[in-house]
Structure formats: structure tokens, C-alpha cells
Amino acid sequence: MYSDEWHHPGSAGILPARISRAPGRCAIRMHIAFASLILIVLSKPCHAQPIDPTRLSPVATRQVDFDRDIQPILEASCLRCHGPEKPKSRFRLDIRENALKGGANNKDDIVPGDSAHSRLIYYVSGLAPDMEMPPPGKGKPLTGTQIGLLRGWIDQGAPWSDLERPQLDVTLSPMARWTSVSGDRRKFREIEGIKEGTAGGLERFAWREPSAPGAWFSGEGHAIPRDDDYQIKAALTKADLGFARAGFETWRKYYDDTGGFAPLLPTNTFNLNQDLALRMGRAWLDLGLTLPDKPLVTAGYEYQFKTGTEATLQWGPVGTTPLFASPSDNKNIFPASKQIDEGTHIVKFDAAGEIYGWRYEDSAHVEFYKLSTTRQDLVGFPAAGTFTRVSEHDQHTQGANTISLGKPLAEWLSVSGAYYYSQLEGDASLKQNTYDASGANSFGNQWFADEISTRRVSHALSVSSLAGPWDGLTLSLAAQGEWTRQDTMGFSNLQLGNPDRPPLLPDASVNTGNLDSAIARESASLRYTTIPRTALFAEARSLQESLSRFESRPDGVAPFTYDADESIHSEEYRAGFHVSPAQRVTFGADATHSDRHTDYTRLNDSSTFSYPGFFNWRDIAENQAQARLSYRLATWARTSFTVRWQKTDFDHATRENDPGSPGGAIEGGDYESRVFSFNAVLTPLRRFYFSGTFSYSDSRVLTAQYGVDFLHPYQGHLYSVLSTAAYAVTDLTDLHCTYAFSESDYGEHNPAGLPLGIDYTRHALRAGISHRLTKALSTSLTYGFAQYREPTSGHATDYTAHSIFGLITISWP
Amino acid sequence: MQSDDGFATDRRGRASGAPNSVSARIDQCLSRHFGLGVLLALFLTLAGIALLLQSCSSLERTVMAPLEIPGAQYAGDRACADCHNELTRKFPANPHARIHFTGGDLSGQTGCEACHGPGSKHIADANHQFILNPGKEPGACFRCHLEVQADFHLPHRHAVVEGRMNCAQCHDPHGGDMAKPSSGLALARHNESCAQCHREQTRPVVFEHEAMREGCAICHNPHGSINRKMLTIADSNLCLRCHAQNQNGRGNIYIGAVDHTTFLSRATCWAAGCHTAVHGSNADVRLLY
Incomplete structure (x- = not known):
């Protein structure tokens, strides 16, 4: 029976009319999802007129099973709004404990054993005015049968599923891999990202264990010791309370140890004979509070690191003649490397919430950074084998905070703003010494720089609005101001000589570098979608920057002062459309023009080398156009084709500088590229899937346009093919295959200069079979083939590899 | 330099690869027994076709293509807005809105589900899973x-x-x-x-x-x-786009007052002993470290 005291103040006189509806009408409205109106209903004090229980759907008389009968109804109609995340009216239907608590204002939404007094039944029956569940437009009303099942379930005590009780869910995928490589093993590692030989570990593991109602522990990741490849994440989550998340991940980036290739030299390829790799990773811990109707607060700590040795491109000279002989066959192609030890401690605090209708987010980070590097470069002067060793240290602390606010002021207008502040304080040092081939001190640079202090302060403020006053038309406007001040100072002594044979020629000075930058950015974009199946857009962005640069080295052998104001103006315009002219076709195209112009005003410029005060202005202008066609040939065949063209012009004007330049405007370089890509996804059979992508690009960069024989345009073509296929052979067995191919012909064949463009061909194939042995156990066996050919390295970096990859996946339960 | 066995050597004559590795032997074997390889490929192709025909006539299983979610249907953007209103509210200002229109004939053609996959199962799931990220x-x-x-x-x-x-x-x-x-x-x-x-x-x-x-x-x-x-x-064209390379008419390249002609003929701008500090220097104004 209904409670006499259940009234709804706003619905007096309406409810009887609702009740008077024929039961048949209720049945018509049966397929409704619960959704957000439950919140509205429950948030109001409800004092309804008495409800005649005969108007309710009859109670199901059979034994109701939660998993079979109730859970599907909840999933289809309720949990969208009354799940664990932001439940409307704080009414959750995913856990019995919470469901029986009721919503924010009611405790009798579900009364075990008494469906006639359970508000839930009124809502889903459409008997509560303005509180029909699911709300109109949010889902189909429940059928009479479904309501009867809900009533029967409540009358039978509202038992919940066994699945709701804590249950362990574990997946383990141990793997073994064997790889054999012929050729340059180090190049194989660099490109393929793994180490040859045998490897084993866990390709993936996942662990999820509900520990209490609304709380669960989860962990996932992988661990392959041979590659030093670990990813471990764990989380403990309690709904409506918070979470603790922690993790550790690390992996290696490998480098080839070869340098360049000079075909005319007797010995034309070189390597360091070193295994080069950087180990990178991070460890983190985040603690968060997710209390209902409270700000989401997260505090965390993270440590990021890089350690190891990487290859660099600071290649040293090799040749058969002395370095400065004329003519000389010296080429800088001897490889180089750098040891790195870098660590960053980061303390984070984030908060997000809503106050007076304004959505706010704040993110504060403090970083403690420390870097040590040592680089060894062959310089070949004054004697063959001479090298320098450069050690550098840097540490800084940086604090940054971003706060943003946003609010929809009206249905058609929303505004937002953000403010960013960061401050960095640090110090650094550098030391460079020169050694002969035996490692003893040698004549050359004996530099040191210390007491270097760095300071950078930045502010950025942005405001934006999004307006859609007319249907189908949207205008967004944004503006941002940035101010950055950077002050650096340090002592350096660029000594020349041999420490074992003093004196050294000193070149000491206090160096200063200051920057003052003020930037204003604006953007506007317009979208128009009123034309059926069509979107039109136009965008404009601009930037104005005023930059004051002061660099000074007042003492020493080559005093230098550069004090200039730079005025930068940048504009970008883009317009285009996206349309679906026919049912299976979409087509879009757009064009972009941008220009960035810098004017230099020298206040003081005294440089022995006339640089960088050489420029009067510089300009980078870019035009770009792209188009995309997507065509669904059939339900089983989808294709898309894209094309992009880009041209960039680099122009400058310099002052007169005898003997280097007569001054005036000059075309510094131009760049042009085209990219064509095609993709097809085919599923002609239910058990077959194929995706193939072909991409072709060409590009050309031309500088030194007044003709020198040693520097050719950098130009070439690049082809890529990527494909994936899967085929279900039986209910238990699948075949899978992936293939990647790429080839370029950027080789320069320029013996007078330093030809560094690359011709290469790469194939990577993986094909295998997977088979499910039982519900909890499946296996996979994959063969891998990789091949790399690079004629422009004299084939010194070629490799061919074969691999076998075995995987077993065990899941429980 | 190529050694007798076809593998590159460094200047000390050391092999940079392992010519006797299993992989090398596989390659040698395949090259010597090309005919056998063709027969093997033919056999595997025929076996594959037989397998295909056999399974075509007996199997009802479906391989899911990417972005498909088993059991899920497209629900439309409005369903997403119920919970993710902060994202959907801002979306018209987003670059991805350039391709978004209403009234498309194909489900998931534009909008949230074009990237996240069909959302019906995600909406119904108490743990908000079954969606692509x-x-x-x-x-x-x-x-x-x-x-x-x-x-x-x-x-x-x-x-x-x-x-x-x-x-x-x-x-x-x-x-x-x-x-x-x-x-x-x-x-x-x-x-x-x-x-x-x-x-x-x-x-x-x-x-x-x-x-x-x-x-x-x-x-x-x-x-x-x-x-x-x-x-x-890959070469000095990278730098010369911006660093004016004025010539004086004698085939030389000057940058500022410094003749770079011989440097550029044998090295990149960032080579050892040159402008190695490409991202900036704490010691030298010309970025020579």
C-alpha cells in the first residue's frame, strides 16, 4: 500500500490525472531508462497524493534472479546516470549497500520486502509527475513485465548478485622470445627497439580484486628483464572516497654506434664499438579524494630519470690528409656519444570543482631537476685522434601553477579563463678539455664556465569565449598574453693551450644573457553546420611579440655585445569544409596560409663575427592545402584517401658586410612537400579483417641558391606500407599478420660535400597463430622477420633478423 | 668497407655483425635453396586457401575490426553529454569540430563515437568500461x-x-x-x-x-x-634555411663575416669543434660549447 503521507507539493492535482491513466498507457511507456530525473525527483521533498497500488504493474510471481532478470534492466536503463561515477542525486544502483541507502533526500527508494512502498517503482511506473524514470528523451520506458520483475525482486528481499561480492580477476601472459640478427646488431636494436637473443618475462599481467563494497584493488603492467622493460601500475580505489595510485615504468632506447659514410675514403665507415642505450622511466604516487559534491583533489609525487649513453650527431673528422690541408679529404663522420644522468623530482597538487556555477581547475607543480652529462668528440686538431671531453652540470628548481575557470553563462554562451605562472631558478657549470689519442692532455680548448646562474619567470593569461547564438553557427574567440623575463649570468674562461705546458692563453669574461618577451596571441574560429551534412569553418590566429635581447661578453679575446629589440608578427588563416554529399561518402578540404615576420632594431651591436646582428628582418611564409576523401564501398569495405601539399619560403634581409654580403633581401631557402596516403579496411568475411595503408611523400629543401658544388638540395621520396590482417580459422584458432615497409631515396651522391641523405629499405613482418585451449588458457606463436638495407651507409648498418615469439595467456576465473 | 663474407667492417676491420649467427645461416640457406623456398611458399599458400574454404563453410565467428566493441551500438553525442558535458560543451571550439556535422548517414561518422567507438555498452556498464580511449x-x-x-x-x-x-x-x-x-x-x-x-x-x-x-x-x-x-x-640545409648564406660572387658561403665555405664542404654545422651546442650554450656566444 502507498503511504498516505507521500505528497509532492508541486504536483497536487496532477498526480490523480496521471494515476487515472489506463494501465495500458503505462505499459506503452515501459521502456524508459532511469537516468537523471531520479536525481531531480529525489532532490525535492516529495509529498504525493496516495497512489492506488492497483495502478502498478502486477508483481512477478516467479522466483526472480538478479543476474538474469534485474541486472540487465539496471544496465540498460539506470546505470548510465546512477552508476559509481557522479551518480545523480547520489543514488547508486551498482551496489546493494548504496542502493538501499537511497538517494540524497530519500531513504525509501528501495524497501526490501515492500515494493508497494518503494519509490523506485513509482518512478519507473510513471506515476510520479516530472519524475518518470528514465526521463523522457533519455531512454525507453520500462515494460510492465520489467516493472513486475523489479517489484518481485524487491518483494523477495532485493537480493544482489554473487558477482557483487569480492572476486579476484587475474590475467597473466608469460612470454618467451628468441631473435637472431645478422649484420649490424646495434642498428637492429635502435630501429626495432628490442635486443637480440633470448628474452622472457610477462608480456602482460592484470589483477583486479574488489576488496569491499565499492572498493577495489587493481594492478597491471608488463615485465621483460632482458630489455629492461617494466611497467607496473597499481591502484586502490574506494568509490565516493578516493584513490591511491602508484607505478613504475622504465625502458631502454637503443642507439647505433656508427657515424657517417664517405664513399671515397679508403676506410669509409666507422663505429665506436660500444653498446649505446639510454634507460628512461618514472616512478609515481598519486593520492586523490573523490568525495561527493566536494572538489576533486589529487596530490602526487613523481620521479623521472634518464641514464646511460646516447649517440650524438657531433661527429668528428676523419681523412687521409691533415685537417686543414688544402685540398683536404677530411669529412666529419666519426661517431660521438654522450653520457647522461638526469633526474627530476616533481611534486604535484591538483584540484578541480565547481563554485557558484564556475568550474575551476588548479594544477601546481614543483620540479627539482639535476643533470650531468659528459660528451666526447673527436676534433682531429692539432693531431689525428685528438678529442675533447665536455662535462656539463645543471640543476634548477621550477614552480608552476595553472588555474582555470569556466562557466556557461547562457545556453548559447560560455566563457573561460586561465592564468599560468612559473618561476625557475638554477645554476650550471661546464668544463671542456682536449686530449690526444692516448688520453693525455693536448693543446686545444681548455674551457671552463662556472657560477652560471639562470632565472626565468613567466606569466600567461588567457580568456576565451564560445558562443552559438544562432542554430548551427558557433564562434569562439580567445586571447592570451604572455610575459617572460629570463636573466642569466656566468663566468667563463675559454683558455687555449696545453695544461701540461703552461701558460695557457686566457680568454676570461663574465657573460650575460637577458631576455624580455611580451606576447599577445588572438584567435577566432567560426563553424557553420546549418547546411545538412556539411560543416564549414574559418579560423584566424595572430601573434605579436616584443622581444628585447641583451647578450654580452665584454672582456676576453673577442668582446661581444648584442642589444636589440625584435618585433615579431605572425598570422595564420585557415578555411575549409567537411561534407557528406552521399550516404557513403565524406569529403573535406582546407587551406592554410601563415606568415611570421621578425624585424630587428639594433641598439648596440659589437661583434667580431658580425653575427647575429647581421639581420635586418626575416620572414617565414607557409602555404598548405589538404583534402580527405572517405568512401564506404560496401558495408565490408571502407577506404580513405588524403593528400597534403605544403610550401614554405624562408626570406631574410641583411645589412652590408664586406666581404660576406652586399646586403639586402635574400631568399634563404624554400621547402616544398606533398604527401599522399590511402587506407582500406576490408571485412569481406565475418571472420576476416584487413587494414592496409599506403603513404607516399616527396619533399625538397633548397638553400645556398647561388650555386656551390658541395651542398645539394635535400630532396627525395618516401614510401610506406602498413598492413594488418586477422583471420578466425575456427572458434578457437586465429591467424594474425602485420607487415610494415618503408623506403626512401634521399641519398645525395655528392662526393664534393658531405652526403648525409639516406637511401634505405626496411621490412618488418610478424605472422602467427593463436589458439584458445580452454576458457582460461590460450596460446600464441608468432614468427617475426625484419630487414634493413641502407646503401648510403655503405651497407655498414644493414641487418636481417628472424624471431620466434611465444605467449601463453592464463586468466582466472 | 665490405669484408669477404659480405658484412661491413669498421676501420679496425672488425665485423659489425655476426656472420655465423642463426639468422645469417637461415638467409644463406634460403638463398641457396631458392627453389625449395618457392615450393614451400606454394604449399603454404595452398594450405591457407584450403583452410580458408574449410572455415568459411563452417564458422560463424566474427573478427572485430578496430573501433568496434563487441555488443555495443552507436548511441549518439547527446548520450555522451549526459556525463561528459564539460568536454562536449567545449567541443565546438576544438580542431576536431572542423569535421563534425549533424545528419550524417553513417553511425559514428563524426562526433564522439568516431574516435571512442560505439558507446551503448559503456553507458550501461557500472564501471564505465567498454569504451575506446x-x-x-x-x-x-x-x-x-x-x-x-x-x-x-x-x-x-x-x-x-x-x-x-x-x-x-x-x-x-x-x-x-x-x-x-x-x-x-x-x-x-x-x-x-x-x-x-x-x-x-x-x-x-x-x-x-x-x-x-x-x-x-x-x-x-x-x-x-x-x-x-x-x-x-639530415644536412646543413637544415640550418641554412634561416642562417643567411650570402655569397660574395666567388662561390663562397659567408655567414656573418665568416667564410664557411670549407667548413660546410666537409661537416654539418653541428659537427665536433663547430656549433655543437645547438640548443644553446652557457659558455660561448657562437654555440661552440
């Missing part, structure tokens, strides 16, 4: 950004397809993040995305390389490149 898996992004997918398979690349990075670390697909180049409501700050990991290159120094103010992408392709260090150009 392109931030973790780039397949959805690659459906439209075909050339970017190709870049991520080039020899030098960020490890996105390997699963060690993801698109959302650098791009904000919904707009609104001040530090990411989304072109959305908020405007990106210079190089902030790269600086999250590459602090060494973006730290303040006494003598700055002005190119850093143009953005990292002026020299590097952040997705992938055929060149080491993901450089867009």
Missing part, C-alpha cells in the same frame, strides 16, 4: 591521420606504436589544456609539450639559439623521421 591506444587517431601513422613506423620515431607513449601526452584532442598544442580554446605555450620530457634541451642558458623560439618542430619531426634525432633534414 585513443589517449592510450593510437589506433583511433590513425584512422584519419594516415601520414602520421606512417611517420610512427619510420626508423627514428617516438615510441607511440610500441605503447611507451601516447598521442594525448603531446596533443589535447578536446582542447582546453593550456600547455598542449591543441589550437583549441586555450593557446599553446612554446615548446611546453616537448619540455615535459626534454628538459635538457629547453632549460634556460646564457646564449640562446633563437631557433628555439620558432618551436622544436622547425628542426625535428616529432612523430618520426628517416634521419637520426628525428631531424627533418
Whole structure:
């Protein structure tokens, strides 16, 4: 029976009319999802007129099973709004404990054993005015049968599923891999990202264990010791309370140890004979509070690191003649490397919430950074084998905070703003010494720089609005101001000589570098979608920057002062459309023009080398156009084709500088590229899937346009093919295959200069079979083939590899 | 230099590979027994066709294509807005809104589900699973950004397809993040995305390389490149685009007052002993370290 005291103040006189509806009408409205109106209903004090229980759907008389009968109804109609995340009216239907608590204002939404007094039944029956569940437009009303099942379930005590009780869910995928490589093993590692030989570990593991109602522990990741490849994440989550998340991940980036290739030299390829790799990773811990109707607060700590040795491109000279002989066959192609030890401690605090209708987010980070590097470069002067060793240290602390606010002021207008502040304080040092081939001190640079202090302060403020006053038309406007001040100072002594044979020629000075930058950015974009199946857009962005640069080295052998104001103006315009002219076709195209112009005003410029005060202005202008066609040939065949063209012009004007330049405007370089890509996804059979992508690009960069024989345009073509296929052979067995191919012909064949463009061909194939042995156990066996050919390295970096990859996946339960 | 067995050697004559490895023997075997290889390939092809015909006539199983979610149907953008209203509210200002229109005939053609897959099962799931997150898996992004997918398979690349990075670390697909180049409501700050990991290159120094103010992408392709260090150009053309190479009519290249002709004929600008501190220097104004 209904409670006499259940009234709804706003619905007096309406409810009887609702009740008077024929039961048949209720049945018509049966397929409704619960959704957000439950919140509205429950948030109001409800004092309804008495409800005649005969108007309710009859109670199901059979034994109701939660998993079979109730859970599907909840999933289809309720949990969208009354799940664990932001439940409307704080009414959750995913856990019995919470469901029986009721919503924010009611405790009798579900009364075990008494469906006639359970508000839930009124809502889903459409008997509560303005509180029909699911709300109109949010889902189909429940059928009479479904309501009867809900009533029967409540009358039978509202038992919940066994699945709701804590249950362990574990997946383990141990793997073994064997790889054999012929050729340059180090190049194989660099490109393929793994180490040859045998490897084993866990390709993936996942662990999820509900520990209490609304709380669960989860962990996932992988661990392959041979590659030093670990990813471990764990989380403990309690709904409506918070979470603790922690993790550790690390992996290696490998480098080839070869340098360049000079075909005319007797010995034309070189390597360091070193295994080069950087180990990178991070460890983190985040603690968060997710209390209902409270700000989401997260505090965390993270440590990021890089350690190891990487290859660099600071290649040293090799040749058969002395370095400065004329003519000389010296080429800088001897490889180089750098040891790195870098660590960053980061303390984070984030908060997000809503106050007076304004959505706010704040993110504060403090970083403690420390870097040590040592680089060894062959310089070949004054004697063959001479090298320098450069050690550098840097540490800084940086604090940054971003706060943003946003609010929809009206249905058609929303505004937002953000403010960013960061401050960095640090110090650094550098030391460079020169050694002969035996490692003893040698004549050359004996530099040191210390007491270097760095300071950078930045502010950025942005405001934006999004307006859609007319249907189908949207205008967004944004503006941002940035101010950055950077002050650096340090002592350096660029000594020349041999420490074992003093004196050294000193070149000491206090160096200063200051920057003052003020930037204003604006953007506007317009979208128009009123034309059926069509979107039109136009965008404009601009930037104005005023930059004051002061660099000074007042003492020493080559005093230098550069004090200039730079005025930068940048504009970008883009317009285009996206349309679906026919049912299976979409087509879009757009064009972009941008220009960035810098004017230099020298206040003081005294440089022995006339640089960088050489420029009067510089300009980078870019035009770009792209188009995309997507065509669904059939339900089983989808294709898309894209094309992009880009041209960039680099122009400058310099002052007169005898003997280097007569001054005036000059075309510094131009760049042009085209990219064509095609993709097809085919599923002609239910058990077959194929995706193939072909991409072709060409590009050309031309500088030194007044003709020198040693520097050719950098130009070439690049082809890529990527494909994936899967085929279900039986209910238990699948075949899978992936293939990647790429080839370029950027080789320069320029013996007078330093030809560094690359011709290469790469194939990577993986094909295998997977088979499910039982519900909890499946296996996979994959063969891998990789091949790399690079004629422009004299084939010194070629490799061919074969691999076998075995995987077993065990899941429980 | 090529050794007798066909493998490259360094200047000390040491083999850079392992000619006797199993892989090499497999290659040698395949080259010597080419006919056998053809027969084997033919056999495997015939066996594959037989397998295909056999299974075609007996199997009802469906292989799911990417972005399909078993049991899920397209629900439309309005359903997403119920919970993710902060994202859907801002979406019209987002670059992805350029391709968004209403009234398309194909489900999931545009809108949220074009990237996240059909959402009906996600909506019904109490744990809000059963939805694709392109931030973790780039397949959805690659459906439209075909050339970017190709870049991520080039020899030098960020490890996105390997699963060690993801698109959302650098791009904000919904707009609104001040530090990411989304072109959305908020405007990106210079190089902030790269600086999250590459602090060494973006730290303040006494003598700055002005190119850093143009953005990292002026020299590097952040997705992938055929060149080491993901450089867009492998030789000195990279630098000479901006550094005026005025000639004096005698076939020389001057940069400022310094004749660089012989340097450029044998080395890149950043070679040892030259402008090695390409990202800026704490000691030398010409970035000679």
C-alpha cells in the first residue's frame, strides 16, 4: 500500500490525472531508462497524493534472479546516470549497500520486502509527475513485465548478485622470445627497439580484486628483464572516497654506434664499438579524494630519470690528409656519444570543482631537476685522434601553477579563463678539455664556465569565449598574453693551450644573457553546420611579440655585445569544409596560409663575427592545402584517401658586410612537400579483417641558391606500407599478420660535400597463430622477420633478423 | 668497407655483425635453396586457401575490426553529454569540430563515437568500461591521420606504436589544456609539450639559439623521421634555411663575416669543434660549447 503521507507539493492535482491513466498507457511507456530525473525527483521533498497500488504493474510471481532478470534492466536503463561515477542525486544502483541507502533526500527508494512502498517503482511506473524514470528523451520506458520483475525482486528481499561480492580477476601472459640478427646488431636494436637473443618475462599481467563494497584493488603492467622493460601500475580505489595510485615504468632506447659514410675514403665507415642505450622511466604516487559534491583533489609525487649513453650527431673528422690541408679529404663522420644522468623530482597538487556555477581547475607543480652529462668528440686538431671531453652540470628548481575557470553563462554562451605562472631558478657549470689519442692532455680548448646562474619567470593569461547564438553557427574567440623575463649570468674562461705546458692563453669574461618577451596571441574560429551534412569553418590566429635581447661578453679575446629589440608578427588563416554529399561518402578540404615576420632594431651591436646582428628582418611564409576523401564501398569495405601539399619560403634581409654580403633581401631557402596516403579496411568475411595503408611523400629543401658544388638540395621520396590482417580459422584458432615497409631515396651522391641523405629499405613482418585451449588458457606463436638495407651507409648498418615469439595467456576465473 | 663474407667492417676491420649467427645461416640457406623456398611458399599458400574454404563453410565467428566493441551500438553525442558535458560543451571550439556535422548517414561518422567507438555498452556498464580511449591506444587517431601513422613506423620515431607513449601526452584532442598544442580554446605555450620530457634541451642558458623560439618542430619531426634525432633534414640545409648564406660572387658561403665555405664542404654545422651546442650554450656566444 502507498503511504498516505507521500505528497509532492508541486504536483497536487496532477498526480490523480496521471494515476487515472489506463494501465495500458503505462505499459506503452515501459521502456524508459532511469537516468537523471531520479536525481531531480529525489532532490525535492516529495509529498504525493496516495497512489492506488492497483495502478502498478502486477508483481512477478516467479522466483526472480538478479543476474538474469534485474541486472540487465539496471544496465540498460539506470546505470548510465546512477552508476559509481557522479551518480545523480547520489543514488547508486551498482551496489546493494548504496542502493538501499537511497538517494540524497530519500531513504525509501528501495524497501526490501515492500515494493508497494518503494519509490523506485513509482518512478519507473510513471506515476510520479516530472519524475518518470528514465526521463523522457533519455531512454525507453520500462515494460510492465520489467516493472513486475523489479517489484518481485524487491518483494523477495532485493537480493544482489554473487558477482557483487569480492572476486579476484587475474590475467597473466608469460612470454618467451628468441631473435637472431645478422649484420649490424646495434642498428637492429635502435630501429626495432628490442635486443637480440633470448628474452622472457610477462608480456602482460592484470589483477583486479574488489576488496569491499565499492572498493577495489587493481594492478597491471608488463615485465621483460632482458630489455629492461617494466611497467607496473597499481591502484586502490574506494568509490565516493578516493584513490591511491602508484607505478613504475622504465625502458631502454637503443642507439647505433656508427657515424657517417664517405664513399671515397679508403676506410669509409666507422663505429665506436660500444653498446649505446639510454634507460628512461618514472616512478609515481598519486593520492586523490573523490568525495561527493566536494572538489576533486589529487596530490602526487613523481620521479623521472634518464641514464646511460646516447649517440650524438657531433661527429668528428676523419681523412687521409691533415685537417686543414688544402685540398683536404677530411669529412666529419666519426661517431660521438654522450653520457647522461638526469633526474627530476616533481611534486604535484591538483584540484578541480565547481563554485557558484564556475568550474575551476588548479594544477601546481614543483620540479627539482639535476643533470650531468659528459660528451666526447673527436676534433682531429692539432693531431689525428685528438678529442675533447665536455662535462656539463645543471640543476634548477621550477614552480608552476595553472588555474582555470569556466562557466556557461547562457545556453548559447560560455566563457573561460586561465592564468599560468612559473618561476625557475638554477645554476650550471661546464668544463671542456682536449686530449690526444692516448688520453693525455693536448693543446686545444681548455674551457671552463662556472657560477652560471639562470632565472626565468613567466606569466600567461588567457580568456576565451564560445558562443552559438544562432542554430548551427558557433564562434569562439580567445586571447592570451604572455610575459617572460629570463636573466642569466656566468663566468667563463675559454683558455687555449696545453695544461701540461703552461701558460695557457686566457680568454676570461663574465657573460650575460637577458631576455624580455611580451606576447599577445588572438584567435577566432567560426563553424557553420546549418547546411545538412556539411560543416564549414574559418579560423584566424595572430601573434605579436616584443622581444628585447641583451647578450654580452665584454672582456676576453673577442668582446661581444648584442642589444636589440625584435618585433615579431605572425598570422595564420585557415578555411575549409567537411561534407557528406552521399550516404557513403565524406569529403573535406582546407587551406592554410601563415606568415611570421621578425624585424630587428639594433641598439648596440659589437661583434667580431658580425653575427647575429647581421639581420635586418626575416620572414617565414607557409602555404598548405589538404583534402580527405572517405568512401564506404560496401558495408565490408571502407577506404580513405588524403593528400597534403605544403610550401614554405624562408626570406631574410641583411645589412652590408664586406666581404660576406652586399646586403639586402635574400631568399634563404624554400621547402616544398606533398604527401599522399590511402587506407582500406576490408571485412569481406565475418571472420576476416584487413587494414592496409599506403603513404607516399616527396619533399625538397633548397638553400645556398647561388650555386656551390658541395651542398645539394635535400630532396627525395618516401614510401610506406602498413598492413594488418586477422583471420578466425575456427572458434578457437586465429591467424594474425602485420607487415610494415618503408623506403626512401634521399641519398645525395655528392662526393664534393658531405652526403648525409639516406637511401634505405626496411621490412618488418610478424605472422602467427593463436589458439584458445580452454576458457582460461590460450596460446600464441608468432614468427617475426625484419630487414634493413641502407646503401648510403655503405651497407655498414644493414641487418636481417628472424624471431620466434611465444605467449601463453592464463586468466582466472 | 665490405669484408669477404659480405658484412661491413669498421676501420679496425672488425665485423659489425655476426656472420655465423642463426639468422645469417637461415638467409644463406634460403638463398641457396631458392627453389625449395618457392615450393614451400606454394604449399603454404595452398594450405591457407584450403583452410580458408574449410572455415568459411563452417564458422560463424566474427573478427572485430578496430573501433568496434563487441555488443555495443552507436548511441549518439547527446548520450555522451549526459556525463561528459564539460568536454562536449567545449567541443565546438576544438580542431576536431572542423569535421563534425549533424545528419550524417553513417553511425559514428563524426562526433564522439568516431574516435571512442560505439558507446551503448559503456553507458550501461557500472564501471564505465567498454569504451575506446585513443589517449592510450593510437589506433583511433590513425584512422584519419594516415601520414602520421606512417611517420610512427619510420626508423627514428617516438615510441607511440610500441605503447611507451601516447598521442594525448603531446596533443589535447578536446582542447582546453593550456600547455598542449591543441589550437583549441586555450593557446599553446612554446615548446611546453616537448619540455615535459626534454628538459635538457629547453632549460634556460646564457646564449640562446633563437631557433628555439620558432618551436622544436622547425628542426625535428616529432612523430618520426628517416634521419637520426628525428631531424627533418639530415644536412646543413637544415640550418641554412634561416642562417643567411650570402655569397660574395666567388662561390663562397659567408655567414656573418665568416667564410664557411670549407667548413660546410666537409661537416654539418653541428659537427665536433663547430656549433655543437645547438640548443644553446652557457659558455660561448657562437654555440661552440
